[in-house]
Amino acid sequence: MADPRPAHGTVLLTEAEVAARVADLARRIAPRIDDDTVAAVLLTGGIWFAADLTRALAREGRTVRFDALWLSSYGDDKTSRGRIEVRAPFQREMRGRRVLILDDVFDTGLSLAEAARLAGEAGASEVLTCVFARKPWPEPRAIAPDFVGWEAPARYLVGYGLDSAGALRGLPDIRALD
Template sequence: MTELTSDTQSGVEVIYSADMIATRLEGLAQEIIARGLERPLVVAVLKGSFVFAADLIRALHRSGLEPEVDFLTLSSYRKSRTSSGKVEILRDLDLGVDGRNVLLVDDVLDSGRTLVFAKDLISARGAKEILTCVLIDKKVPRAVNVHADFSAFEGGDEFVVGYGMDVAHRYRELPFVGRMMQKET
């Protein structure tokens, strides 16, 4: 059970502290390594996953894996807290994925549209195997049929910020995952 605290400076209630995240990433790296991926390519879905992906890549390295890394920028939110339902490519991959084992890293799995879009795109380009890893797997109804192969945490139906995730380009810098505190009336 998570003990919630608040960061009064940011107005965000802490759900997963920096220490909790760091500890979980070490275990997550071991789970990924146990899959035995050869020549893995980590593809971070930007922007929300950039902090998670960076820390995960370092945890994989400490565990003996040396993945190549690339980035795919997708958007379905823009400045909103709700998905538009349409996924757009804002920045495409630089590296080829043909015949590669790909670990697709994203911040939150909720509707599933972004993850399915990215998986389909990489699959169509000839990837050998595509595994998915998310920071938070929200236990909510999905718009599409998808599951994460690896997840750091499970979450509910709440909008989260921090640890790379934002609302209207704010709160990415927070070292923890949290939710906006209700303003008192």
């Protein structure tokens, strides 16, 4: 019997549903930030989400500053190694500014917590966090995101920045491989 799933998994969120969730996030975030806010994406998975969200924020009248922080806890593995490696730090001045940390998925919470800590140490006046997808986790996490676009199932997800050993990030929708 043939596998009923399309190539590269089962679509959980279509491209249009992803766009609607990003637009909703921008509407919720815009009143909490200003144009001096630094939107800092966690590399590399968050790039797709950050690009769409910063454009959606501009449509809501907010033109944020942009930065990136490259953290790694997974490598090409399917599970976190339990520690964070900083591969490239923030480049923009954070002192006295509100910082909005952007990431694709909230799984263990380690990357988001480390990014928030680093922004605070850099002198941010306030640190807000936003993730496109939040996966369930069996135990409490050290940090909870301020903004969440989608409550994701506990499945192996790809697309829209989410990857499988670096592959399938560019899919415009979100799919489950399991």
